[in-house]
Amino acid sequence: MIKRVILAVSQREYTAKLAEYLREEEAGWEIAAFTHEGALRRELQGDGTVDALIGEREWLERIDANSGKIGKLIALVEDPGQEKENEHWMEIMQYQSLPALLYAIRKAMGMEGPGSSEGCQVWTVFSASGGVGKTTVGLNLVRQATDRGLRVFYLNLEELNATSLLFGKGEPDGLSRLLYALQTRPEQWEVLAAELCRHQSQLRTDYIDAPEHPGERLAMTPELTAELIGKLRDSRRYDLIVIDPDSGASAWHRGLLDTSDKLIWLTIDDAQNLLKAEKLLRYWKEALKEKAYKLKFVMNKGNGGRLVNRWALPGTSPAFVLPYIAQWKTVDQPGRLLASPVFSGAIAELLDFIRSEDGSASLRSRKEEGGGDMRSYTRGAG
Structure with a gap:
């Protein structure tokens, strides 16, 4: 059943962004947006009922809440709970991430909320050595997941990363502040997370700004990392968390295997990279005994599945091969790494492959559940 929802906020940019997001995420909602109180009043004088009116408190105070035409009144405020409670509406924080x-x-x-914490999957994009395109794959995976209506959190945990080229400069101490709150003031987590988790409109994902210095990531223990991921998962705001760590063989890296539902292990058709992956697998042999099902070996920068080097990793060949995009050699803007139809199509197929493999179809798109349209992709890799 279609729900009629009205937004009533005087700030044009805020209203437009929120309306666009709600239309993308809630296929069963009919969204109307107003930035002038007079126009809102004329709308409410017409026929028909409204399931929810979401707007500025000052406007709601002048609305007839007892008319029977409005199901729910929801006030957008900067700091809920500061004013005397009103029996006619509920207050929610106006400035927070869009999924929140x-x-x-x-x-x-x-x-009903977006689901239990068990319904949120954690996928880590990993490699035994650098230079395989982890971040490019991770960001494209986020893009394809959000295109399918999934609510995604992108968590970059590299010691040194350049994602600020795409996301812009934000709060370089965001991660350290969240980690500090986890250890000393857990009761402040929700408020601080709402403040520090930002939203990237092109990818339609939430994220934490990357640390300015590698020491913040290096100080993270496996236990603290698992606690951070658990908090994000338990927020029940996300269907998928995509983790993009640096390469390595430490206990911290192995801990990601325990925390993740799937570990997408990237390789390239390079003798040194494949040998390092083989050695790391032997090193983690005992830890992997009961967790091998989590691993999906994916070859990036492939040549149509024709390998030059010997494949000594599990399976007779990679579980999936992503294409090599020659044009990316001269890319000067990170956003262009999301604009290749061939690579996007391959990532879309990879996403569907992982979701359907080994029962991971439980990671369902909200558009699928609601009967909304899904975009169809055809892989174009040669």
Whole structure:
């Protein structure tokens, strides 16, 4: 059943962005947006009922809440709970990440939340050595997942990373502040996470700004990393968390295998890279005995599946091969790494492959569940 939802906020940019996001995420909602109170009043004088009116508190104070035409009144405020409680509406924080805001709206409307923490999958994009395109694969994976209606959190945990070229400069101490809160003030986690988790509109994903110095990531223990991921998972705001760590063989890296539902192990058709992967597998042999099902070996920069070097990793060949994009040699803008139809199509197929393999289809798109349209992809790798 279609739900009629009205947004009423005087700030044009805020209203437009929120309306666009709700239309993308909630196929069963009919969204109307107003930035002038007079126009809103004329709309409410017409026929028909409204399931939810979400707007500025000052506007809601002048609305007839007892008319019977409005199901739920939801006030957007900077700091909920500061004013005297009003029996007619609920308050939610206006400025927070879009997925968090949607979660709060759904809760205020009395709708079931986005699911339990068990419904959120954690996928780590990993490699035994650098230079295989982990971040490119991770970001494209995020893009394809959000295109399917999944709510995604991208977590870059590299010691040194350059994602600020795409995301922009934000709060370089964001990760350290969240980790500090985990250890000393866990009761402040929700408020701090809402403040520090940002949203990237092109990818439609939430993320934490990358640390300015490698020491912040190097100080993370396997236990602290697992706790951070667990907090994100338990927030119930995401269907998928994509982790992009640096390469390595430490206990911290192995801990990601324990925390993740799937570990997408990237390789390239290079003798040194394959040998390092083989050695790391032998080193982790005992730890992998009961976790091998989590590993998916994916070859990046492939040549149509024709290997030059001997494949000595599990299986007779890679589980999946991603194409080599020659044009990326001269890319000067990170955003162009998301614009290759051939690579996007291959990543889309990889996403579907992992979701359907080994029962991972439990990671369902909200558009699938709601009967919305899904984009169809055809792989174009040669």
